[in-house]
Amino acid sequence: MTTRDRQDALIRHMRRNGTTTVATLAHQVGASRRTILRDIAALRDAGFVIDSEPGRGGGLALDTRSVQTTPRLTVPEVFALLISVASMRAAGNLPFANLADAGLAKIEKALPSDKLRDLRRLLDCLYIGTLAPQIDISNLGQMSPNLLSAFEHAFLKRLQMRFDYSDAKGARTSRRVEPHAMLILPPIWYLVAWDPMRNGFRHFRMDRIRAPEHVEGSSFLPRHVTFGADIRPVQHPQG
Amino acid sequence: MTTRDRQDALIRHMRRNGTTTVATLAHQVGASRRTILRDIAALRDAGFVIDSEPGRGGGLALDTRSVQTTPRLTVPEVFALLISVASMRAAGNLPFANLADAGLAKIEKALPSDKLRDLRRLLDCLYIGTLAPQIDISNLGQMSPNLLSAFEHAFLKRLQMRFDYSDAKGARTSRRVEPHAMLILPPIWYLVAWDPMRNGFRHFRMDRIRAPEHVEGSSFLPRHVTFGADIRPVQHPQG
DNA sequence: CTTAATGGTGCCAAAATTTGGCACCTTTGT
DNA sequence: ACAAAGGTGCCAAATTTTGGCACCATTAAG
Numbered sequence: 397m398t399t400r401d402r403q404d405a406l407i408r409h410m411r412r413n414g415t416t417t418v419a420t421l422a423h424q425v426g427a428s429r430r431t432i433l434r435d436i437a438a439l440r441d442a443g444f445v446i447d448s449e450p451g452r453g454g455g456l457a458l459d460t461r462s463v464q465t466t467p468r469l470t471v472p473e474v475f476a477l478l479i480s481v482a483s484m485r486a487a488g489n490l491p492f493a494n495l496a497d498a499g500l501a502k503i504e505k506a507l508p509s510d511k512l513r514d515l516r517r518l519l520d521c522l523y524i525g526t527l528a529p530q531i532d533i534s535n536l537g538q539m540s541p542n543l544l545s546a547f548e549h550a551f552l553k554r555l556q557m558r559f560d561y562s563d564a565k566g567a568r569t570s571r572r573v574e575p576h577a578m579l580i581l582p583p584i585w586y587l588v589a590w591d592p593m594r595n596g597f598r599h600f601r602m603d604r605i606r607a608p609e610h611v612e613g614s615s616f617l618p619r620h621v622t623f624g625a626d627i628r629p630v631q632h633p634q635g
Numbered sequence: 636m637t638t639r640d641r642q643d644a645l646i647r648h649m650r651r652n653g654t655t656t657v658a659t660l661a662h663q664v665g666a667s668r669r670t671i672l673r674d675i676a677a678l679r680d681a682g683f684v685i686d687s688e689p690g691r692g693g694g695l696a697l698d699t700r701s702v703q704t705t706p707r708l709t710v711p712e713v714f715a716l717l718i719s720v721a722s723m724r725a726a727g728n729l730p731f732a733n734l735a736d737a738g739l740a741k742i743e744k745a746l747p748s749d750k751l752r753d754l755r756r757l758l759d760c761l762y763i764g765t766l767a768p769q770i771d772i773s774n775l776g777q778m779s780p781n782l783l784s785a786f787e788h789a790f791l792k793r794l795q796m797r798f799d800y801s802d803a804k805g806a807r808t809s810r811r812v813e814p815h816a817m818l819i820l821p822p823i824w825y826l827v828a829w830d831p832m833r834n835g836f837r838h839f840r841m842d843r844i845r846a847p848e849h850v851e852g853s854s855f856l857p858r859h860v861t862f863g864a865d866i867r868p869v870q871h872p873q874g
Numbered sequence: 875c876t877t878a879a880t881g882g883t884g885c886c887a888a889a890a891t892t893t894g895g896c897a898c899c900t901t902t903g904t
Numbered sequence: 905a906c907a908a909a910g911g912t913g914c915c916a917a918a919t920t921t922t923g924g925c926a927c928c929a930t931t932a933a934g
Contacts, residue, residue: 398920399892400639418910428894433911450910451902480719637891638921657881667923672882690931691879876934883928890921900911 402427403435410446410458417455475548479522483580521551521577543602547587551575557589560606573598641666642674649685649697656694714787722819762818782841786826790814796828799845812837 405425410416422432436456440446447457550557558572573589576597580586585602644664649655661671675695679685686696789796797811812828815836819825824841 417908419908430895431893434892437911448910449902450900450908452906452908453903454901454909456910477716477720480722481716483719656879658879669883669924670922673922676882687881688931689879689881689929691877692932693880693930695881878931878933880931881929883926885925887924888922890919892919893917895916896914898912900909902907902909904906904908 399435399438402431403439406432406435407439407458410456415455415457421456479580482522523577523579543605547575547578561600562604562606571600573600636664638674638677641670642678645671645674646678646697649695654694654696660695718819762816782844786814786817800839801843801845810839812839 402425406421409421409424418429418432418436422429425432427435436446436448447459449455546557556572557575558570560568561571562568571591572593573591575587575589577588578585579588579599587600587602587605589598589600590596591598641664645660648660648663657668657671657675661668664671666674675685675687688694785796795811796814797809799807800810801807810830811832812830814826814828816827817824818827818838826839826841826844828837828839829835830837
């Protein structure tokens with residue numbers, strides 16, 4: 397969460413909720429009161445009109461008439477939206493998915509061509525099933541926050557991914573694989589990847605993937621990639 | 636001079652001067668070569684298309700055709716996207732939903748304020764449950780394509796909706812109700828509405844709602860509203 | 875072939891910025 | 905008087921940014 401992201405979140409929250417307070421915002425974005433006050437000052441500096449009332453019953457309120465900015469979405473953001481819509485379609489809610497799709501199409505049109513190319517490649521590797529697999533989902537875990545970004549980064553740049561995996565019996569192994577596809581069989585998500593150590597394709601339940609605890613040669617990792625996209629290039633089959 | 640200011644300056648310089656080099660830019664803004672290269676990467680990530688040619692006589696050039704066009708989305712489109720993301724969040728796929736949310740926030744920012752007000756009102760009437768109801772879903776039907784648009788139209792303009800409804804026993808009734816909320820208990824979607832004939836609130840499973848076969852006074856209906864949003868205003872409780 | 879110019883990447887320590895905590899002030903409604 | 909709210913100044917700790925360096929790949933000129 398960069399400064400900029402946090403400030404975006406503040407604006408979003410104020411847009412949605414109307415009047416709010418510094419304490420509320422601080423709790424919302426997980427920052428201190430002091431930081432929020434600094435952000436508010438920065439946002440005012442950037443042109444946002446934010447009314448404030450001191451005293452009991454006071455608070456902050458964004459004047460929504462004030463600023464209009466062009467949205468600039470990143471590839472993972474659009475990809476996440478696409479996944480949302482696609483999985484809703486898979487759940488059978490077609491009419492709504494179609495409407496959302498129309499909106500997405502417009503967004504895609506506004507993407508620069510190279511981003512669009514990335515997006516198409518990501519879409520090509522995404523499979524969404526309609527029927528839930530007949531398996532026990534009582535111990536369905538939480539997916540790690542950075543997994544989608546890490547997948548996108550590694551897949552597009554043809555890098556390997558490193559992570560720790562717990563199989564159905566709870567045995568933890570450390571993996572280094574080449575990501576090839578994402579398979580969604582609601583509510584289970586799978587990563588399909590080539591495991592060069594085992595010389596074969598493997599499915600990994602994404603809720604069982606964790607960031608690697610001990611990364612050898614961690615100095616090779618860009619700091620923002622949590623799942624250890626490696627610098628070693630991958631021989632992908634498709635062009 | 637913040638990072639952002641510097642990156643803006645780079646874009647301005649490239650817009651003005653056409654082809655340039657990293658060294659030139661570095662000298663221009665008083666930063667190192669390394670920093671400029673990092674900025675270029677960030678700008679590309681943000682959606683700017685910047686061509687580059689290596690080798691003697693090479694350089695950088697901003698593709699000015701790739702100027703971002705603001706996608707024009709309608710309220711129902713954004714609403715459908717929001718539902719997609721919200722239902723994915725309800726399904727427990729938080730990290731992905733958060734990413735999608737960030738994208739949506741940017742889209743919301745670009746909406747004109749009156750649309751944003753509409754959107755907020757729609758959001759206020761949307762409830763998404765996390766646990767599926769313990770009911771038989773073997774006969775889950777298809778939701779009609781225009782139902783969401785009709786709901787949005789009728790709700791925002793405080794009009795009545797007309798439709799045919801089949802209850803659990805298959806008995807068909809013709810309804811004329813005031814829509815108040817949408818309740819999603821995956822995979823079942825409900826319309827919550829006031830039924831003035833029966834003088835009470837009713838839940839309608841949305842997959843059992845069908846367009847009315849015989850609509851009296853159909854000349855009053857806007858053509859695109861399939862479900863017969865009536866011109867009679869509704870007394871909504873909230874402002 | 876050699877060389878110079880150019881974009882690009884990885885790494886690391888130094889520099890700069892951001893952050894959280896604290897004390898304290900002002901305003902406002904009960 | 906008091907509690908709840910916004911706002912400011914300060915400082916050490918945490919985090920991010922930066923510059924410098926080495927090095928790679930590509931390209932054109934000599």
